Amino acid sequence: MEIQVQELNNQNLFIKDSEVEQRNDLIKNILLYKVDLTLQKGTDYYGTVEIHLHLQDNRNTDNHVQIDFAGQKVDFVKIRNIDQSDSQFRNIKFTFERNRVMIDSEEIMQDLKQNNKISIMIQFKNQYNNTVQDRGLFSTITGENQYLYSQGEVASMHYIFPCVEQINFRAPFQLSLVHPADWVVISNSSIAYQQNINNLTVLSKFETTQPFPCYLYGIFAGNYVVYNQKYKEKVDLNIYCRKEKAKVIENQIDELFQITKFGLNLMEEYTEIDFYMKKLDLVFCDNYNFYGMENPGCISLEEKRYIFEEEREPLKIMRRAYIMFHEIAHMWFGDFVSLEWWNNLFLKEGFATFFGYKAVSKYFSQLEYGIHIELQKIMILIDENKANMITLSHEKLPYYDYSMFKAHNCISYNKGGMFFQFLEQKVYGEQQFKELLRQYLRENSFSKVDEKSFLKYFKDIYSQKYLFKNHLSYFCESQFTDLMNLGLVEDNYKNLDLSFIVLSKINKSVINSKYDDLAKYSSIDNIILLNTSDNHLIFNRIKMEDLKFLDENNIIEKFNLFQRITIWNTLLFENIQFQKQEYFNDFFLRNLQYENNMVVLHYIMRIYPQFCKQFTEKQEDKIINLYLQENDIQKKRIIFKNLIRYINSEKNTFSLIQIYENQERKVKPKYLNKLKQKIKKIYNDSIEKITKLGNKQ
Ligand SMILES: [Zn+2]
Structure with a gap:
């Protein structure tokens, strides 16, 4: 779910x-x-x-x-x-x-x-x-x-x-x-x-x-209306939506069927277990409080997010397919094999996340839409830092806590998904991981699993540790440091075949390196970064002087997508785990222009302000200018949609209201209302101004 x-x-x-x-x-x-x-x-x-x-x-x-x-x-x-x-x-x-x-x-x-x-x-x-x-x-x-x-x-x-x-x-x-x-x-x-x-x-x-x-x-x-197609002549696919949405859904119905078939096919091929029902329905529900729910044979989905009324940004397009793949993956992980109890929620949500992103990255392979999952590591960090946060597999919480979705968090979903990806890519390799999973599914078909069922097939030391401990570690000045005492030793890191980005300060070149070759680059003339978009759960620290070097020499312009994700991850990690710095925001603002992957741009713009030091008025000016000067329509729209997250000063809140009101494209009233709420906060005692603003509309 x-x-x-x-x-x-x-x-x-x-x-x-x-x-x-x-x-x-x-x-x-x-x-x-x-x-x-x-x-x-x-x-x-x-x-x-x-x-x-x-x-x-x-x-x-x-x-x-x-x-x-x-x-x-x-x-x-x-x-x-x-x-x-x-x-x-x-x-x-x-x-x-x-x-x-x-x-x-x-x-x-x-x-x-x-x-x-x-x-x-x-x-x-x-x-x-x-x-x-x-x-x-x-x-x-x-x-x-x-x-x-x-x-x-x-x-x-x-x-x-x-x-x-x-x-x-x-x-x-x-x-x-x-x-x-x-x-x-x-x-x-x-x-x-x-x-x-x-x-x-x-x-x-x-x-x-x-x-x-x-x-x-x-x-x-x-009074639902229904559309049908067949999957491989054996499964009836039905998509239901409210009568009122029939006109809107018609121009995207083929795409929705295509995503469904792609998801089913990927899961069948991967697991070697055919979909076990005669039909699969997708039901779009109005006013639905959830993104989606994996009822076997009749998946429910939230209507507003997934039936597009207008052209949507790549992040939203990716996200729609992701949710559908996620729910389809649950037909195998969660439904076909279910949980003994909620304390191993990651065994359904982690797998659904893992397969959701696997399918997205294959479905949109040319656009590289799946890769931004690597940025979601940050969200795991936030949850792991909270007191009394659960581990992947944990002692049972009170049942009531589960009913309030206490375990439906970034540990069960993101960490679960990334942990499986880590096992696949870094510990077992794709083929062996797949075979173990097939065995796990076959031997638990239509029955229940707990952590022991999982560890029966996955006996590596990483599973032993990641499952039962909160953990994050990071790489800093050629050293790995355990942040929360997972207890991995140097050899464990070595075995992971980690990759690094080496920047020469002398000729400003960027090359990739493996752990074993790092020694030859360890001089003050090089900056070494751990590639954090490499299917693992380790973060990277950066020295302020190195960050400034990258900035002043426009190095990010030379970075490919993986390297850019590494730098965004690193920036977020510094902000969250160590001291928030005004300079990080300047770096972010100056280098945002180099982010050309629209999903990554959208995502980073959305999460960065949650964790950084509040923007100064000058920095706010800069981001507004970034918007005004942007020529790429798609990029402009993404910046536009996120501006509100960055603006807090009185002056710029007013400018933003003006920008929003002067847009040809209608801005959702909720954005304007949010801004007016901000103004209300600033002028707590002056209702007049707000009334005037209200009349202007
Ligand atoms: Zn789920």
């Missing part, structure tokens, strides 16, 4: 870790979720869930049996022994409060003791959620049309229907929907059977899925 913002939740109501343990003591496996929902137009729906439980052999039957449900109402709960085919459901007493359906074990003690397999049936009522901050089955209404979509990760399926909200139970999903006749319905599997109940209502039964954790179940319904 790719997340966007955090949700609100009430910790007291959330499933407790002790409750998870109790359930693990009782339930060995969940055999089936049979879910029948009646979806109505408007706000309400209702339904019945049957959960087939396989109980533990040595089970503890003293506690309540708890089913999670954060919905409106429970009508009844029934139980049946499914070992005996003639056993009937019988009503049982229950309480429904604090998001839990509790069944007193006294009442069903006999069932729990004598039977190994029981079915619990719950009939319930619920409502759609209209606000983005809520969880559950989301609903948006545009005029006559209504659209529903589900979002399960991390633990939100129990906001939709009663279930055992735990990733460690994989169960087949058997869904039936009764719905308005003019609605399209979508779930993980194909529709097996459809029948008109009357003129206005239809029953759609979906095929039973392979077993998946219930957070991956997908339910979508509404």
Whole structure:
């Protein structure tokens, strides 16, 4: 999954870790979720869930049996022994409060003791959620049309229907929907059977899925329009979007299918495991609080970012393909092989990130759009510097923390992805890494993994260390330094076949060198930089005098993309880890002109101001001039979009408002509002000026 913002939740109501343990003591496996929902137009729906439980052999039957449900109402709960085919459901007493359906074990003690397999049936009522901050089955209404979509990760399926909200139970999903006749319905599997109940209502039964954790179940319904193509004559591809977007999506639908096919093909070839479902849907959702979600067979994607209404910058084009590749990679990593628990989230998010960028760099190979992942190392550094930050594999956090996306951070995503890239490129080589991964997937198909499952195949010392320790190290004056005590020794670094950039101060030449050859360049006449865009997790320091030399001699002009990324990384590293310097900003401003890769330019402009010393008014003037003097339309647009991140002074905030208002191209109101907020801050007590500005529009 790719997340966007955090949700609100009430910790007291959330499933407790002790409750998870109790359930693990009782339930060995969940055999089936049979879910029948009646979806109505408007706000309400209702339904019945049957959960087939396989109980533990040595089970503890003293506690309540708890089913999670954060919905409106429970009508009844029934139980049946499914070992005996003639056993009937019988009503049982229950309480429904604090998001839990509790069944007193006294009442069903006999069932729990004598039977190994029981079915619990719950009939319930619920409502759609209209606000983005809520969880559950989301609903948006545009005029006559209504659209529903589900979002399960991390633990939100129990906001939709009663279930055992735990990733460690994989169960087949058997869904039936009764719905308005003019609605399209979508779930993980194909529709097996459809029948008109009357003129206005239809029953759609979906095929039973392979077993998946219930957070991956997908339910979508509404006035969606659909486009179809086939992948290799064997998989039906469907793209759904809201009726209102049909006109807009039509001119990009081929591109969207092409990206999907490219992603599927790459994953199939790499893993040697064919996509295991008959169809794959992409559903574009309105007002969606996430970038994308990897429900097997029905990926959901945020609509605004990925259905382009106008020409978009290369970063946005790259990012759209990346998210699609990321979610497609999850079909193998996360879905086909799922997690035992959330403390190894990197085993799904790290792999999805790794394959997402691998696919991007192949898909846009001529444009070199994939390489900017190397700049994202910086974000790992930020998270590793935080107190109590998780390691890739870590001691379990409270379940509630995972539900609030505490582990959905740069460690699980960026570091996970870069760590796998590091293993592939620096430790095993592409072929061996691929073969180990194939084996890992094959031997864990449709089951769960944890860190031990991974280490069974990847026995190198780097895996041992990176998985369990926070770590960053850097290269400075021919030395490697551990920043956070990973414990790598000189030989470990040597084995990584690192590459270096050597600059001669005498003839101003730039050459690449390997570690073993470095000795011959170690003189004061050379500047040696570690190539940080070389698939590893080591940073580089630079001496101020060396930076000035590069600057004064326009050396960056001679740099290729990898070398430029190294210098941007180095600049950010100095700012974050050591002292922020005004001079770094000057260097940045003077050398930005040499960045010709539009994705890197956009990305660096976006992240640099987050970490540097605040720009002086003079530096602000310079960046505004950079914008005014730029002739390349694409570059100008990228600088334009990012200007707001750099400007803080009163004078320049006003100039920027003028620039924005005089643009032919309409500026999004949110940019202007942000600027006006800045002014508001400056003139906290003078509302007049803002009112005047408002009237000017
Ligand atoms: Zn993901």
